[in-house]
Amino acid sequence: MSRSYLGDDCLQYLKQRQSFLWLNPNYQNRSSAPLKPDESRLYEASERLLRLAPLLKTLFGELESSGGIIESTLTYIKALNQAIDSPPGDLFLKNDHQLPVAGSIKARGGIYEVLCFAERLALENGIIENIDDDYNKLADSHARELFSRYRIIVGSTGNLGLSIGLISSALGFSVTVHMSVDAKEWKKQRLRENGVNVVEHANEYSNAVAAGREQASRDPFAYFIDDENSPLLFMGYAVAALRLKNQLEEAGRKVDEQHPLFVYLPAGVGGAPGGITFGLKAIFGANAHCFWAEPVESPCCLMGLATAASDSLPSVSQLQLTNRTDADGLAVGCASHWVCNAVRDGVSGVYTATDDELYQKLKQLHDLAQTDVEPSAAISLLGPKLLSSPTGVRYCDEHQLSEYMSNATHIAWLTGGALVPDDEYSNYLSLAEKFTK
Numbered sequence: 001m002s003r004s005y006l007g008d009d010c011l012q013y014l015k016q017r018q019s020f021l022w023l024n025p026n027y028q029n030r031s032s033a034p035l036k037p038d039e040s041r042l043y044e045a046s047e048r049l050l051r052l053a054p055l056l057k058t059l060f061g062e063l064e065s066s067g068g069i070i071e072s073t074l075t076y077i078k079a080l081n082q083a084i085d086s087p088p089g090d091l092f093l094k095n096d097h098q099l100p101v102a103g104s105i106k107a108r109g110g111i112y113e114v115l116c117f118a119e120r121l122a123l124e125n126g127i128i129e130n131i132d133d134d135y136n137k138l139a140d141s142h143a144r145e146l147f148s149r150y151r152i153i154v155g156s157t158g159n160l161g162l163s164i165g166l167i168s169s170a171l172g173f174s175v176t177v178h179m180s181v182d183a184k185e186w187k188k189q190r191l192r193e194n195g196v197n198v199v200e201h202a203n204e205y206s207n208a209v210a211a212g213r214e215q216a217s218r219d220p221f222a223y224f225i226d227d228e229n230s231p232l233l234f235m236g237y238a239v240a241a242l243r244l245k246n247q248l249e250e251a252g253r254k255v256d257e258q259h260p261l262f263v264y265l266p267a268g269v270g271g272a273p274g275g276i277t278f279g280l281k282a283i284f285g286a287n288a289h290c291f292w293a294e295p296v297e298s299p300c301c302l303m304g305l306a307t308a309a310s311d312s313l314p315s316v317s318q319l320q321l322t323n324r325t326d327a328d329g330l331a332v333g334c335a336s337h338w339v340c341n342a343v344r345d346g347v348s349g350v351y352t353a354t355d356d357e358l359y360q361k362l363k364q365l366h367d368l369a370q371t372d373v374e375p376s377a378a379i380s381l382l383g384p385k386l387l388s389s390p391t392g393v394r395y396c397d398e399h400q401l402s403e404y405m406s407n408a409t410h411i412a413w414l415t416g417g418a419l420v421p422d423d424e425y426s427n428y429l430s431l432a433e434k435f436t437k
């Protein structure tokens with residue numbers, strides 16, 4: 001039996017599928033995070049992405065103008081700020097739904113890990129002499145021939161598979177993506193069009209990951225990207241924090257004791273929000289407040305962060321929750337133990353939301369910000385309002401933030417959507433209209 005820090009009230013909210021804000025009792029308790037990743041890895045990852053930018057520019061025409069850097073904008077939308085019933089401060093959107101190549105936050109971690117593997121193979125096999133060599137050699141025929149001998153394998157709810165499939169096939173790797181039952185048809189189709197082998201599973205995400213892990217264990221030329229347990233994916237996401245620091249400076253936003261930063265991050269298995277939380281805490285320390293967001297049927301990170309570090313993590317099925325949600329990217333039944341142990345002291349709290357609530361936010365983004373995202377991303381927009389709830393106010397009081405809230409920067413992290421086909425998005429909007437009536 002796992003030891004849990006969840007109180008009776010929280011358990012009731014979870015079991016009743018009632019949306020609520022949970023404050024993490026281990027926040028700022030350093031001893032609760034037994035696995036503190038080395039901060040130097042964050043800077044190492046950032047440098048690696050700079051080295052590999054010329055290669056990415058060669059592989060993907062859409063990266064021409066950014067010189068091979070995959071990054072999204074940070075925007076302030078006045079109409080949204082006026083409409084959102086939130087605590088004081090300014091709300092910004094972090095537009096990862098528009099990240100080039102893969103159209104989701106998964107372009108950060110997924111592409112980074114495949115690049116790490118390609119760089120390692122290229123160095124070991126003399127395609128490049130050292131890290132100062134010309135990285136465009138990784139796109140030539142010798143490199144492609146080398147990469148084609150290896151198979152990249154991953155399990156996914158959709159977007160991670162999309163990012164890994166697209167970068168792997170562009171480099172010439174064989175690639176197999178094990179898709180969970182939640183994965184959308186268009187994501188599978190897009191991968192197949194790019195030569196990716198897609199294996200469809202009739203059950204949830206953890207089964208798809210297990211199938212990938214098992215396939216890889218039988219193949220000496222396989223490289224398994226383990227979404228449940230990957231420091232490399234994590235660091236790829238973490239680099240976002242360094243880039244965000246520059247964007248905040250450019251936007252004239254201070255972050256310090258009197259100018260708190262609140263970030264709202266959709267969470268599936270925990271890798272993407274975990275990496276970004278790690279990066280933000282490394283840069284801004286106690287002045288960055290990271291709240292994660294999960295569907296009421298899939299609160300696995302909340303349950304994972306609320307579990308003692310040495311215990312195995314519970315599945316949402318233990319609370320009779322179904323893990324069924326239209327937020328397909330967040331449909332994960334059991335969080336990453338590795339990620340929970342790495343950031344248990346860094347996450348301020350987790351809030352849950354019903355699908356109705358996130359569809360309302362999807363529509364609000366469409367109407368007021370002309371921003372079209374997938375349901376998983378829309379959940380981030382519910383964050384600011386939760387800070388005005390009694391629990392949110394308690395958090396602000398406990399951390400001596402209340403008097404500085406008018407200086408606060410809130411960031412809703414929009415994690416996916418640019419590649420959603422028009423007819424699929426129209427369906428989302430129709431559903432949203434139903435819920436907002």
Ligand SMILES: Cc1ncc(COP(=O)(O)O)c(C=O)c1O
Nearest residue numbers: 159268269270271272329415416
């Ligand atoms: C759109 C979107 N947002 C957020 C996430 C959550 O990322 P993670 O599973 O690493 O927590 C995912 C995961 O696939 C996603 O597709």
